[in-house]
Amino acid sequence: MFILKGILRAESQEKILIFLLIRESGYGTGIADFYGVSQNSIQKQLARLEGDGVVVSRLLGKLREYQLNPQYSFYIPLKELLKTALEAYPASVKQRLIMNRSRPRKAGKPTNDLRPRDQ
Secondary structure: OOOOEOOEOOHHHHHHHHHHHHHOOEEHHHHHHHHOOOHHHHHHHHHHHHHOOOEEEEEEOOEEEEEEOOOOOOHHHHHHHHHHHHHOOOHHHHHHHHOOOOOOOOOOOOOOOOOOOOO
């Protein structure tokens, strides 16, 4: 789904910016895996966005973590534009973006299924 076509260069840029808006930070591989797209295209767009000053990155060990650049001149209008674009996304994509598990569940902890099981 490419809501901001005509404003951004590529669909992968929109995906990156929406991901970083909701999750506040992310890695190239994690963004590519989330959307099921090529890691190469995500990395190229992250490099372009960073070159344009829209996102910033920092090294954490061997991984490069990206986030929206709060020093970007149009940071607040960009966030508002992305929030508006996010409203056009399907509810299932929004739910997956919000649900962010970064570590395994504790052993023995009960699970709360969001989807009903087929019986």
